[in-house]
Amino acid sequence: MKGFWLLLVLVAAAKAEKGFTGDQVIRVNVKSEEQIHLLQALETAQEWEVDFWLDPVSTELPVDIRVPRFSLIPVKEHLTFHNIPFTVMIENVQELLDKEKAEMEANQMKERSTRSLNFGAYHDLNTIYSWMDTLVADYPNLITKQHIGVSYENRPMYVLKFSTGGYNRPAIWVDTGIHAREWVTQATGVWTANKIATDYGTDASLTSLLNTMDLYMLIVANPDGYVFSHTNDRMWRKTRSVNPGYACRGVDPNRNWDAGFGGPGASSYPCSDSYHGPSANSEIEVKNVVNLIQSHGNFKAFISVHSYSQLLMYPYGYVCSSANHQAELHSVGRAAAQKLTSLYGTAYQVGSICNIIYQASGGSIDWSYNSGIKYSFAFELRDTGRYGFILPADQIIPTASETWLALKHIMEYVRDHPY
Amino acid sequence: MRLVVVLAVLMGVSGIPDVTISPPTASADTSAHPNSIPETADESEQIKARTEEGAEEDVMATGELNPNHYPARRAAQVVQHYLNTRYGSPFRLIGVQTVHSGNAEDVADSGRKYQLELSVNDIITNTTKTCSAELFFPKGKGQQPPEVKASCEELLKIDIKAQEEALYQKYKTNQTLMSAQYLPDSHGHIEPDMKPFWHLGILASSFIMLNESTENTLYNVAQVANITQLTTEEDHLEFDCHTLLHEMVSQEIIHWKMLFTWSPAEGVKVVQMKRLPHRHEREKSPKTN
Numbered sequence: 189m190k191g192f193w194l195l196l197v198l199v200a201a202a203k204a205e206k207g208f209t210g211d212q213v214i215r216v217n218v219k220s221e222e223q224i225h226l227l228q229a230l231e232t233a234q235e236w237e238v239d240f241w242l243d244p245v246s247t248e249l250p251v252d253i254r255v256p257r258f259s260l261i262p263v264k265e266h267l268t269f270h271n272i273p274f275t276v277m278i279e280n281v282q283e284l285l286d287k288e289k290a291e292m293e294a295n296q297m298k299e300r301s302t303r304s305l306n307f308g309a310y311h312d313l314n315t316i317y318s319w320m321d322t323l324v325a326d327y328p329n330l331i332t333k334q335h336i337g338v339s340y341e342n343r344p345m346y347v348l349k350f351s352t353g354g355y356n357r358p359a360i361w362v363d364t365g366i367h368a369r370e371w372v373t374q375a376t377g378v379w380t381a382n383k384i385a386t387d388y389g390t391d392a393s394l395t396s397l398l399n400t401m402d403l404y405m406l407i408v409a410n411p412d413g414y415v416f417s418h419t420n421d422r423m424w425r426k427t428r429s430v431n432p433g434y435a436c437r438g439v440d441p442n443r444n445w446d447a448g449f450g451g452p453g454a455s456s457y458p459c460s461d462s463y464h465g466p467s468a469n470s471e472i473e474v475k476n477v478v479n480l481i482q483s484h485g486n487f488k489a490f491i492s493v494h495s496y497s498q499l500l501m502y503p504y505g506y507v508c509s510s511a512n513h514q515a516e517l518h519s520v521g522r523a524a525a526q527k528l529t530s531l532y533g534t535a536y537q538v539g540s541i542c543n544i545i546y547q548a549s550g551g552s553i554d555w556s557y558n559s560g561i562k563y564s565f566a567f568e569l570r571d572t573g574r575y576g577f578i579l580p581a582d583q584i585i586p587t588a589s590e591t592w593l594a595l596k597h598i599m600e601y602v603r604d605h606p607y
Numbered sequence: 608m609r610l611v612v613v614l615a616v617l618m619g620v621s622g623i624p625d626v627t628i629s630p631p632t633a634s635a636d637t638s639a640h641p642n643s644i645p646e647t648a649d650e651s652e653q654i655k656a657r658t659e660e661g662a663e664e665d666v667m668a669t670g671e672l673n674p675n676h677y678p679a680r681r682a683a684q685v686v687q688h689y690l691n692t693r694y695g696s697p698f699r700l701i702g703v704q705t706v707h708s709g710n711a712e713d714v715a716d717s718g719r720k721y722q723l724e725l726s727v728n729d730i731i732t733n734t735t736k737t738c739s740a741e742l743f744f745p746k747g748k749g750q751q752p753p754e755v756k757a758s759c760e761e762l763l764k765i766d767i768k769a770q771e772e773a774l775y776q777k778y779k780t781n782q783t784l785m786s787a788q789y790l791p792d793s794h795g796h797i798e799p800d801m802k803p804f805w806h807l808g809i810l811a812s813s814f815i816m817l818n819e820s821t822e823n824t825l826y827n828v829a830q831v832a833n834i835t836q837l838t839t840e841e842d843h844l845e846f847d848c849h850t851l852l853h854e855m856v857s858q859e860i861i862h863w864k865m866l867f868t869w870s871p872a873e874g875v876k877v878v879q880m881k882r883l884p885h886r887h888e889r890e891k892s893p894k895t896n
Contacts, residue, residue, distance in 0.1 A: 310794050422793045423829060423851060423860045440858070459885065461858040497855070535705070537675045545677055546856050573684075573827035574702060574730060576853055580795030 208281035210257030214274045216267070218247050223272050227251055236263055252277060307379045308585045310371050312418050313343070313411055316378060320346060320407070327385045330398070336406070337476030340429045343411040345476055348381055350388075350403040358606065359402040360489040360599055361481065361561075366441050366473075366552070368413030368424045369577045370495040372569050372587055377407035377493070379588035380595065394596070397603045401488070404480075410441055410473055423577065427471050431458035439465035442492070443550035444474045447558055448506025451549030464550050477552075481559070489563035489602045490556035491595065496576050497545065497568035498536045500525045500594065503557040505541030506549035513562055514540070520601050521565065524594035531590040534570065541566065563602050567591065667719065667822065672709035678822065679709035682721045685820045686740040689755040690727060690762070691813040695875065697774055697803035698767040700730040700810075707737075718745040719822065727759060731806075736760045744822050752818045771871035774803055778844050784836040791830065804834050804846075807875065811867040812850045814877045825855035832862075843870035849883075859885075 218224055227244035230236070236259040242252035255263045267274050278284055305311070305319050324331050334347045351357065364377035384403065387394050397403075408414050412428040426438030436459035443454035446468035450456070454464035469475045481487055502517035511517065518538065525536040537544055541551065545568070553564040570579055570587045579587070668678040683703045690701045707724040714720050721742040728735040738759035745751040778785060790805040791797045797805055808831030816826035829851040839845040845868050852861045862883035868876050 418793075423853075425858060455857075461860070537680075539675060543673070543676045572702070573853075574700075575791060575795055576827050576829050578791050578793060578795045578830060580791065583795070 208254075208256075208285060209283075210260075211254055211281040212257075212260060212276055213241060213252055213254045213278035213281060214264075214267075215242075215277045216244075216251045216253070216272055216274045218244060218249075218251055218272075220247065223247075223270075226270055226272065227253075230263070230266070235259075238263060254278075254281060305378070305382075307375070307382065307588070309581050310375055310584070311378070313408060313415050316374065316408060317344075317346065319378065320348060320381075323348070323381060323385060327388075330388055331381075331385060334404075336480050337472065339410070339412045339473055340427055340471070341412045343415070345406070345408070345411060345473065347480070348405045348407065350384055350398060350405070352398050354400075354402075356484065356486050357400065357402045358486050358488045359404055359484065360491070360602060361404050361406075361487050361556075362491045362493065362595070363406040363409045363477070363552070364493040365407060365414055366409040366492060367494060368410050368417040368426070369422060370569075371417070371577065372495045372579045372584060373493045374408055374414065375581075375584045376569060376588040376591055377405060379585060380592055381405055381407065383588075383592055393600055397599055401599075401603055403599075404487075406477065409477070412473075413438070413441075425461050426463065427473055429465075429471060431463075434458040439463050439471050440550075441471050441474055442494075442552055443548065444468065444471045445478075445550050445552050445555035447551060447554035448504075448549040451506050453505065453546055453548035454550050462548075468550065474552075478555075481556070481561075487556075487561050488607065489565075489598065490553060490561045491565045491567070491598065492552045493567045493569065493591075495569040495579065496571055496573065498534060498570060498572050499544055499566075499568040500528075500536050500538045501541045501544050501553075501566045501568070503540065503554045503564055505545075505547065505551040506554050508540070508542040508547060511540065511557060517563070517565075520563070520598060523601075524565075524597040527597045528590045528594040531593055532586055534590055536594075562607060563598065565598060567594070667711070667713075669711050669713065672711055672721075674706040674708055677825075678711060679706045679721075679723065681820075681822060681825045682709065682711075682723055682742050683725050683740075684825050684827075685742055685753055685817065686723060686725065686738065686755060686757050687727065688813045688817040688820065688826070689740075689757055690738075690759065691810055692817055692875070694762050695806070695810040695813060696767055696771060697806045697810075697869070698731060698770045699765075700806050701727050701762070702730050704728045704735055714743070716746065718743055718747075720744075727762075729762070729765065732765050734765065736762055750819065750821075753820055755817070768871065775844065775871050778836060784838065786833070786835040787831075788833050789830065790834070805831055807846065807867075807869055808834050808848050808850050810869075810875045811846075811848055811865050811877055812852060812863065814875070815863050815865070815880055816852060819852075823856055827853045827855070829853040829860055837866075839868070841868075843868040843873055843876075861885075 216227065218227065224244045224247065230238055231240060237256050238259065239254040240251065241254055242250055244251045320333055324333050330350055330352065332349045332351070334349055336345050336347050338344055365374035384394065388398055389395055410427060413424055413426060416428055417424045426440050428437050429439055430437055440454065440462045443462055443464040449468040450464055453462070455462045457463060465471055469478055500521045502521055503511045521538040525538050528534060528536055541548060553566045557564040569591060570583060668676070672679040683706045687701060687703045695701060704726040707726065709724070710722045712720055723740045723742070724737070725740065726735050726737050736759045738757055740755065740757035743754040745753070785804070787801050787804055790801055790808065809828045812828045820826060831848065831850050833849040835847045837845040837847055848865045848867065850863055850865070852863060854861060864881045864883055865877055866879040868878060
């Protein structure tokens with residue numbers, strides 16, 4: 189009698205225990221009607237509490253049985269005694285359940301993090317880099333993350349490549365954050381990457397564009413500078429390379445390109461915020477981009493995004509004479525700026541760098557244009573000086589949204605005018 | 608164009624009938640800043656060299672100007688600084704909205720003269736006014752400030768006297784002196800009750816920006832790093848202020864310290880101003896990697 193009560197307690201305890209630890213799922217490939225009857229009888233053996241996941245119906249179909257841990261031995265002995273071979277499908281049901289739960293939670297968190305990144309706030313480098321990974325994980329068929337090199341201080345530089353396939357398709361380049369303090373640009377890059385990811389498949393124009401062209405986005409073109417602008421000096425502009433013999437660090441990465449390098453509009457003094465550097469492409473951040481563009485060989489548009497001043501510009505900066513495609517570039521720029529203005533009334537000026545803002549040598553879009561990338565543009569985003577570099581975070585999304593209309597226009601034009 | 612010049616000159620001479628000059632801040636003649644202490648000639652040379660680093664195109668734009676190109680826009684910015692020194696307030700900040708037309712010419716060997724038609728707007732109330740302005744950038748040794756004459760329609764129409772009085776009384780009688788740092792902060796945020804002090808910092812800086820402007824500069828206030836109220840027995844509030852100016856052409860951030868006063872009656876008067884050394888002159892030796 190005592191033994192029976194003990195058994196009951198044990199069974200009760202086992203039943204009360206939440207979960208399925210140690211339970212197994214075994215599979216029987218039934219060979220005869222007799223075996224089917226036997227298995228059906230198993231179901232009525234209530235003390236074993238087996239749970240059929242696939243019922244014994246015919247000899248054509250397997251029978252899957254979840255066997256609780258406490259009845260594993262008797263059930264297996266029973267099957268063996270009746271010459272019913274079986275295999276263990278799941279060694280430990282609870283383990284599988286736990287794994288599944290963890291996966292679900294991870295997926296939920298992933299969903300939460302790409303969607304819950306506050307696009308209307310400024311984020312530090314680590315946050316942006318983590319977010320990039322979640323974006324890629326959410327859109328694996330559209331976006332890949334490419335490591336294009338490291339910065340002076342050995343930080344990775346990542347490009348997001350938007351591609352629906354093909355091999356070395358004609359491509360569009362967009363960079364933001366080449367100047368560290370221009371925080372609205374990195375933030376705009378983040379918003380825009382997300383916008384493209386979410387709109388692909390629903391926006392007809394964007395979808396057709398990505399079905400024939402690739403898009404490369406370098407969101408933090410100057411990671412060292414960006415970090416420094418968070419930790420030390422909000423107004424930092426340049427890279428953080430060491431200038432031998434000088435206490436001041438850094439080179440203006442937008443005076444370092446091989447286009448009229450060292451000419452007017454750039455300083456030869458290392459402490460200057462427009463210091464061009466010892467030689468063209470001396471800055472590894474610039475060299476990494478040059479390498480990518482040159483080895484790819486099939487870029488059709490190159491767009492650099494800066495702030496502030498509300499301008500949309502095309503080459504040249506290093507000279508004030510007109511580029512060969514001046515008329516076309518001006519026309520595209522004007523139309524793009526009109527699209528931008530249509531959203532909130534934000535006014536932009538359009539023109540060549542040299543005419544609109546200043547003569548400046550060694551700039552990125554002069555280099556890209558002279559490399560044969562006809563559709564080369566530079567943006568200066570909001571505002572016109574009231575807040576300047578420290579644009580309030582609540583203007584990030586409006587800025588990115590209006591800029592997107594201009595970017596889209598340029599990209600559509602590039603798509604429709606292959607060369 | 609000539610009519611505009613005549614009008615501008617007439618207006619400059621006879622005063623502007625429909626604009627009440629309530630706070631007599633700086634006079635139109637910018638060399639008569641109240642009690643401002645200009646920097647030494649050496650320093651001003653340095654700054655001029657720095658801002659003209661990587662010099663502009665050899666030929667200055669002359670004749671009719673393209674209103675979207677930088678010569679007209681830089682001149683318009685100077686007008687903005689001038690207007691803020693004259694009409695600005697903790698509750699009124701003026702910004703250039705559009706340049707409609709412009710003209711530039713050489714004046715013998717003494718300098719360059721600009722005429723502009725532009726629209727400005729009162730940033731806080733978002734009202735737009737048209738203005739005519741005439742500027743003269745002197746040539747020659749040392750940093751000579753530009754001379755500006757401008758007349759705008761009805762700039763002072765919106766009444767801010769009550770707000771100014773309230774602000775004045777509050778800080779004249781407060782128990783502790785106010786002090787604020789980083790307006791705006793790195794994320795562009797300013798506490799609403801600190802905004803008037805941000806504006807005061809910009810106004811005081813406008814005297815400096817006006818003083819420092821040439822055809823080769825474009826100044827904005829990047830940030831008010833610190834503004835601290837000081838005790839005073841007199842009928843105004845007194846402040847010590849450290850601001851960061853952004854000079855667009857050189858892309859430099861230039862630090863200035865100022866001592867200035869403000870009252871509704873007198874407006875802003877800059878008592879002392881001093882350029883702080885460049886960042887690298889204050890930087891320690893580089894840390895080892």
